[in-house]
Amino acid sequence: MAWLFGDHRLDPDLFELTCKGDVVHAEPQVLALIIHLVRNRARMVSKDEIASTVWPDRAVSDASIASRIRSARQALGDDGCAQAVIRTIHGKGFRFVAEVKEASPALPHQTRPSDADTGADLSRPSVAVLPFRPLGASPEVTILAEAIPHEIIQGLSRLRWISVIARGSSFRFREGRGDLDLVGTALGAGYVMTGVIESLAGTVAVVLELADASRGEVIWADRLTAPMDGIEDLRQRVVAQVVTALDMHVPQNEVRLASQTGSDRLDAWKTFHLGLTQLYRFTPDANQVAKGHFERAIALDPRFARAHAGLSFTRFIDAFLHLGPSDAEAASAARRHAERGIELDPIDPFTHYTMGRSYWLTDQPEIAKGWFDRAIELNPNYAQGFYASAFTALMTGDIKTVDAGLDAALLLSPLDPLLYGIHGVRAQAMIQVGDLQAAARLGDRAASTPGAHYLISMVAAVANGLDGRYEQAHRWRQDARRRKPDASAAQYFAAFPIRNEKARHQIAEELKRQGF
Structure with missing residues (x-):
């Protein structure tokens, strides 16, 4: 309505x-x-x-x-x-x-019939979730064998980049689990999620498998257990694990397949995913490559919201890491591309996420928080939404929210591509509460994590310096200088405009001592 x-x-x-x-x-x-x-x-x-x-x-x-x-x-x-x-x-x-x-409500832009006239082939990945196979005759197991897959379907439907086969279709294949290619062909699904649930000695166990249907390859599997009286918690954990796993492993598999295909044969979705793999490297060269992939995806389908959001992300990186001639121009472009993404698909969490990040660049964390809250509302299992919300809370000094957000992000995505950022935000939160030993330890972990950029090395240098670990601080200072010779305190506070005056003064003095 x-x-x-x-x-x-x-x-x-x-x-x-x-x-x-x-x-x-x-x-x-x-x-x-x-x-x-x-x-x-x-x-x-x-x-x-x-x-x-x-x-x-x-x-x-x-x-x-x-x-x-x-x-x-x-x-x-x-x-x-x-x-x-x-x-x-x-x-x-x-x-x-x-x-x-x-x-009557309007159809989302990307599903309006008129969009078919563009000739773009989105070829979105699709997944079918089959009812689980129950082992044991207990009523709880029999009910959960269908209840949990149904909840997984509902959770996956929040992911805007993947098509989810409706329950009425996928649940017809209760006996067809063995032939994944048949299931995939019949349902038009590239991926099939199957599971086994059993009760044993007062516990309930769920074994999950996500397979590439056409190749018969398992690309992710897990096993979760809980006591019989913890079934409700188990249901929530299974749904969160599956949604997060698909959000990570299906794009990785799509990229692997796309890399084996000539670039002239890639559609908008596969081109977008290629850009995504470059995006999280946070280096000047990788960012330019990602930008090219997103621009090509937009050329293939001008109404592809996520590609516009990806382009916004690359311009955010330009401004955040000071990679171009004008931070102000990059910040303006980041906002503009995010707005276009939201205009095309206003219920995609990723478009809201990139819009929120654009407000970091203009030191407006209160506005940024609103966009991240909306992203999490659209997808309650959105790990990066929780991380971004925690980052925003760091700026305003809301340490309780920082901890809750980072805990949620780590629970949902323990191997997230922004893991270094999660540790880096926690390190700065520890500085604000005065636990310098923990800050130094977390700073080391953040700067040692793959993907960490020069600002994270500066965080580690500051945290170690404040804790009196001068040799380690010097090491991270040198690493920051190697990555960014003109790294400065001004760049640090442009990226992390914290409002806790005491912590800000401490950090500024330490940066000055280290020659930034």
Whole structure:
């Protein structure tokens, strides 16, 4: 269901507001507020209700609510004087008063029939999740053999880059697990997820396998166990593990297959995945290669949202690592490409993730947090969304949120390509709380992790220097200089604009001592 009022159209499923057909860019909290007011337009919405809806589990001030109301009015072409759309009920709350008509929701841009006219072959990877094979006759095992795969299908449906075969189709193959090629051909699935569940001596075990259907190759497998009274926790762990595993291993397999194919035969999706493998190397050369792959993917399909988001990421790296002639131009381009990605697919977590990162570059962590929160809402198993949220909390000094976010990211993706960043953020959090020994240890781990860039070496140098480990600090200082001869304190604080004045002063003094 979508709502029409004036020149605006609001689609809550797409999380999109348009005016005369053009997307209105607003913060996620602002859109959530507008949606809640429209949905409850028949009554007044109190300030407490707004707070619990827009900021769940957080205490907020009247000033914060007033700020979001102002932004909502601005997005809707209203103001505090006219109040033609949102009316203030003084001292109590607000009410949406514009005349609203209901309409059918719009199809996502990438699935509209007219998009087929572009001739682009997306060839998205597809996966079929079969019902698990139960071993043992206990009712719990029999129920879970279908309940868990059903929940996996629901979880995978949040991943915008992969097609998930509907339960009604894949569950017909209860007896066809042995011939994966047959299952894949019948369902049009490139990948098949199978599992075995059994109860033994008071425990429940789930064995999982993800296979490339056409080649019969297992590309990922795992085994999870829990006591019988921990079945609910086991269900959640299985779903999280599978969603995260597919998010990592299917793209890796796609890249492996794509690298065996001539570049002139690659479609937009495979070209995008090739770019993704270069992106996380965080080096100037790899970033240029990634940029080329994303640009080619966009040329193959101009409406490919993730390719635009990938291009935004490369420009973020340009600005974050100071790789080009103008950080300001790179930051502006990062924002512009992210906006295009969201315009094309407003419910893709990756597009929201890149939009949030663009706000890091302009030292606006509060706005960035809104985009990361939305990315996690769209995909609760999005490890990098949790990492980005923790990074943002580091800037504002919310160490409790830093710890929770990093713990979630590590649980979901222990081998994440941004693992060095996870350790680096934790090291800086330890500096803020005064645990310098832990900060030095984590700094060493971060800078020693594959993919770490010169800023991470600077983090390790600072943490070791503050802990009095001067020889180790010198080593990381030299490493940073080798990677970036003009590395400076200004670059450090541009990347990590922390607002804890005491910690900022400590770090600045240590950077100065080390000659940055």
